[in-house]
Amino acid sequence: MQALINVINDHTEQAGWETARLIPLLAGIQELMPWVHQWHGEYDDEWGGTPAEEYQAYLDEQRAKHGLSAADLTAWRPEKKVRGRARKAE
Template identity: 55%
Template sequence: MEAGLGADGSLLLGWAGWNHRDQADALVGLIRNSRVETDGWTKADSRFVPLLAGLREVLPWVHQWYGEYDEEWDGNPAEEFQAALDTGGAERELSEADLVNWRPEKKAGGRRKKSE
């Protein structure tokens, strides 16, 4: 996913040991604030598509396990994250199908075929 900091070309990783709510929270933070404020992404930036697709992917589990009021959260995490997905998709004119069908770009590389 091309969601790393613009000034730092390293790959952004962080799912190991995170529950679905933590994953969704991290993605929403990137979508709503971090990439716009830190790196100056515009709302129309295509780099948001994988972030929104990732959020859409974890939401079924967030709804399953965090779909009720949570005192620690002071709200319903599933409803908050669903609203962020709905708003983020609408602001970028992305349909559900756009997010479902998104795939990372295939990078050129690997071994070259032997010429015969």
């Protein structure tokens, strides 16, 4: 989770990535959130808070910043690549 957040922050701040390029990464965070809530949903002394709440707040902030809904991220699918050679016309 933290790795995805670091990539998003780095690519936003240093490479100037736009929303369209960040959507797959944000969709990945959203997809992981049920497990984060399940396994890290309680207060953690070492963390100094509740990791799941902080990650959820980050996701919510990014969605608002980029004008995306949870449904937008859920609906995202990678573009299908065309493989092989084009067929010859008869």
